[in-house]
Amino acid sequence: MNETAPIVLVVDDEIQIRRFLRTGFELNGFVVHEAGNGTEAIRSATLRPIDLVIVDLGLPDMDGSEVIERIRSWSTVPIIVLSVRSTEAQKVHLLELGADDYVVKPFGMAELLARVRVALRRQMRAASGEPTVKAGPLVIDLAARAVTLNGARLVLTPKEYRLLQVLAQHAGNVVTHQHLLKEVWGSIHVHDTHYLRIFVRKLRQKIEPQPDSPKILVTELGVGYRLAQNEGESGNGHMAATEAPVKTES
Amino acid sequence: MLDALNFDRIREQARHILLTLFMVAIVTVCVYFLIVEAGLGHGSVVYLLPVVIAATRWGIVSAITAAVCGVLASAFFFFPPLYTFRITDPHEVINLTLFIFVAVVVSHLATRLKRQLELSRQREIDLRDLYAFSRRLAVAFDVSDIHAAIEDHLATVMQRKIVLFSSAREAAASGGRRPGVAVPDRIRADVADVASGRRDVANSAVTVTSDNGDVWLIRAVSPKSSEFGVIAINLGRTPQEDSDELRIRVDAVLSDATATLERLGVAHAISEARMRSQTDQLREALIGSVSHELRTPLASILGAATVLSAAPALRGEKKLQALVHDVRDEAERLNNDIQNLLDASRISSDGIKPHAEWADPADIVNSTIERCRHRMSGRRVVLNLPNDLPLIHVDSVLVQQALVQIFDNAVKYSAAGSQISVAARARDGRMIMSVSDEGAGLTAAEQTKIWDRFARGERHATTTSGSGLGLWIATAFVAANGGKINAVSEGPGRGTSITIELPVTQAVVTQMEGDADE
Numbered sequence: 155m156n157e158t159a160p161i162v163l164v165v166d167d168e169i170q171i172r173r174f175l176r177t178g179f180e181l182n183g184f185v186v187h188e189a190g191n192g193t194e195a196i197r198s199a200t201l202r203p204i205d206l207v208i209v210d211l212g213l214p215d216m217d218g219s220e221v222i223e224r225i226r227s228w229s230t231v232p233i234i235v236l237s238v239r240s241t242e243a244q245k246v247h248l249l250e251l252g253a254d255d256y257v258v259k260p261f262g263m264a265e266l267l268a269r270v271r272v273a274l275r276r277q278m279r280a281a282s283g284e285p286t287v288k289a290g291p292l293v294i295d296l297a298a299r300a301v302t303l304n305g306a307r308l309v310l311t312p313k314e315y316r317l318l319q320v321l322a323q324h325a326g327n328v329v330t331h332q333h334l335l336k337e338v339w340g341s342i343h344v345h346d347t348h349y350l351r352i353f354v355r356k357l358r359q360k361i362e363p364q365p366d367s368p369k370i371l372v373t374e375l376g377v378g379y380r381l382a383q384n385e386g387e388s389g390n391g392h393m394a395a396t397e398a399p400v401k402t403e404s
Numbered sequence: 405m406l407d408a409l410n411f412d413r414i415r416e417q418a419r420h421i422l423l424t425l426f427m428v429a430i431v432t433v434c435v436y437f438l439i440v441e442a443g444l445g446h447g448s449v450v451y452l453l454p455v456v457i458a459a460t461r462w463g464i465v466s467a468i469t470a471a472v473c474g475v476l477a478s479a480f481f482f483f484p485p486l487y488t489f490r491i492t493d494p495h496e497v498i499n500l501t502l503f504i505f506v507a508v509v510v511s512h513l514a515t516r517l518k519r520q521l522e523l524s525r526q527r528e529i530d531l532r533d534l535y536a537f538s539r540r541l542a543v544a545f546d547v548s549d550i551h552a553a554i555e556d557h558l559a560t561v562m563q564r565k566i567v568l569f570s571s572a573r574e575a576a577a578s579g580g581r582r583p584g585v586a587v588p589d590r591i592r593a594d595v596a597d598v599a600s601g602r603r604d605v606a607n608s609a610v611t612v613t614s615d616n617g618d619v620w621l622i623r624a625v626s627p628k629s630s631e632f633g634v635i636a637i638n639l640g641r642t643p644q645e646d647s648d649e650l651r652i653r654v655d656a657v658l659s660d661a662t663a664t665l666e667r668l669g670v671a672h673a674i675s676e677a678r679m680r681s682q683t684d685q686l687r688e689a690l691i692g693s694v695s696h697e698l699r700t701p702l703a704s705i706l707g708a709a710t711v712l713s714a715a716p717a718l719r720g721e722k723k724l725q726a727l728v729h730d731v732r733d734e735a736e737r738l739n740n741d742i743q744n745l746l747d748a749s750r751i752s753s754d755g756i757k758p759h760a761e762w763a764d765p766a767d768i769v770n771s772t773i774e775r776c777r778h779r780m781s782g783r784r785v786v787l788n789l790p791n792d793l794p795l796i797h798v799d800s801v802l803v804q805q806a807l808v809q810i811f812d813n814a815v816k817y818s819a820a821g822s823q824i825s826v827a828a829r830a831r832d833g834r835m836i837m838s839v840s841d842e843g844a845g846l847t848a849a850e851q852t853k854i855w856d857r858f859a860r861g862e863r864h865a866t867t868t869s870g871s872g873l874g875l876w877i878a879t880a881f882v883a884a885n886g887g888k889i890n891a892v893s894e895g896p897g898r899g900t901s902i903t904i905e906l907p908v909t910q911a912v913v914t915q916m917e918g919d920a921d922e
Contacts (some may be wrong), residue, residue: 170704178711242801243759260703260739262710262732302815306679331761349760351795355764366766366789372774373767376759378803 226252232273242376272326326383459514467511747865758799818843
């Protein structure tokens with residue numbers, strides 16, 4: 155991934171959570187800093203170079219969303235939120251505040267690592283100016299405005315490309331409905347979710363090898379869409395145990 | 405204001421008297437023709453007609469007027485000497501005196517009849533009000549509902565706008581319950597005094613003049629029970645003596661109203677409602693803290709187990725790995741159970757408030773399968789999703805959670821390696837999602853019982869675990885989206901098929917701007 159080990163700042167008031175996160179991250183080659191509350195977190199983020207922040211929403215001294223806002227005021231460092239199962243509206247709110255992604259407690263280490271890697275890769279791509287985004291067999295060249303599937307060039311309408319472009323810019327992370335609608339159709343259509351639904355269905359017919367069981371343009375129910383970045387997540391024992399659903403002809 | 409009222413009344417009275425005179429004149433003309441043209445005897449009895457009409461319609465004054473005018477008219481026109489008021493025949497004098505006597509009695513009786521009619525009509529209105537009030541009390545859910553009912557009831561009874569404060573605290577807080585009726589701060593302070601008992605007002609109302617000169621009347625609704633609150637009535641700029649009169653009326657109305665409130669057991673209802681809301685708050689707080697207290701350690705346990713399972717030190721240690729997986733799986737199961745309890749208490753305490761948006765049914769099915777991947781391991785999942793499914797307007801997360809429960813159920817009651825088919829289709833304006841397994845199936849009795857809260861199949865009570873909440877939660881979540889849920893089984897051992905039916909409303913897709921640029 156990187157020459158030097160990535161540095162992650164873990165902000166959580168529960169010492170047990172910090173402990174397993176530290177062990178989990180260190181086993182995967184990360185350097186871990188810890189903070190037990192919001193003030194400490196913000197100080198820590200200003201003092202040292204940090205590649206990624208993991209922040210719990212319930213902190214003793216301030217709300218996690220405040221930490222996100224404060225850090226966002228000067229830094230573009232990726233932020234991943236740990237939350238209890240909350241309403242979708244709250245997740246959307248956090249994403250709009252500037253969080254890159256969220257993981258719902260309780261979660262497995264593999265799930266969190268996958269999100270962390272996606273966020274780090276995105277940050278790196280942004281820094282290096284790398285113009286192509288890969289999602290399985292799909293390659294999006296943001297510089298040439300070209301999209302290929304298994305090497306074959308796809309013909310997309312300007313709006314289809316725009317949608318894919320916005321998702322590619324956040325590759326691997328959730329992009330909210332509101333954000334997509336605003337970017338593609340303009341701010342007066344932010345509540346017209348049905349535009350997006352119909353449009354995504356058409357786009358999937360073009361980019362998904364199996365459109366009725368999408369693996370590239372993935373739905374996050376009640377929140378938005380995600381351009382999947384299927385990294386070899388070997389730690390996730392769940393995937394291996396299940397066979398992929400079988401499709402029948404209707 | 406009162407002068408204007410008096411003037412109105414006088415004008416009304418004058419109109420009635422004029423109408424009465426007009427009636428008498430018509431009768432005179434009729435009688436004149438009867439006597440002159442038809443040669444009948446004199447017809448002073450006919451003059452009773454205007455008397456009765458005036459008495460029943462306009463009261464005693466008009467009736468007496470009619471009687472007197474009738475006598476004068478017959479004296480003038482029909483008794484010799486004609487065209488003078490003088491009467492020579494003593495028989496005729498007796499006749500006329502008798503007529504006056506009968507007229508007065510008739511008018512008196514008619515007026516009384518009229519008053520009784522009005523009274524019974526008023527009583528009917530009162531009864532209807534009272535009935536409406538008690539019905540509102542019966543459906544009132546909390547204290548503020550009851551107070552609103554009392555407020556409206558008193559307003560109807562007193563025919564004035566009134567403001568009811570349930571407590572001293574409410575009176576002190578500015579802002580007011582009703583945006584329509586503004587209560588000045590000075591009046592609020594007085595209301596607070598009365599409500600908290602700092603001002604002893606026993607059984608009568610106090611009048612207070614506010615800064616802008618309006619007179620307010622303040623009174624505890626009941627001197628015995630503070631539960632009913634304190635009312636404030638704006639009387640406007642009324643002189644002292646008029647407000648005294650009003651105060652006496654308010655006292656009378658309120659002592660009646662208090663009796664009504666006591667008879668209806670309103671005080672008891674209020675305290676019961678208070679207790680209910682406290683219980684609810686307590687339960688919410690308890691559930692909130694239990695949820696947090698149980699799940700925080702669970703998050704650590706599950707997280708730590710996943711770190712351990714991937715740790716290099718355990719690689720190759722098959723038995724230890726299996727233990728770690730057990731820890732992880734059990735923690736996940738515990739987490740699901742807690743979630744079910746939380747959902748169940750959410751359903752029964754405050755109902756479900758769906759946040760509907762346009763959703764693709766295929767998205768809901770796919771993301772549910774994704775979420776249940778681990779739980780459905782070892783089952784063959786067969787998917788049948790046509791690519792032209794209509795969009796549905798639902799809370800997709802709630803529908804997903806209902807589907808998760810159904811998947812869980814399918815997995816729980818079917819053997820490893822068996823098939824679970826998931827399908828969605830539109831039919832007759834409904835979206836139908838079905839999950840069919842090849843598992844234990846349902847007996848006829850079970851088909852109706854599975855939807856109950858805490859229902860557990862007796863055949864499986866010893867072999868499978870569970871709270872019996874799952875399908876009950878699924879039903880509630882689907883119902884919240886205007887849908888229903890059904891189970892079909894060929895019988896024990898022959899699999900179960902559970903279907904969710906959701907309404908399909910046509911999405912308003914005018915010219916899709918998305919296509920405009922193609």
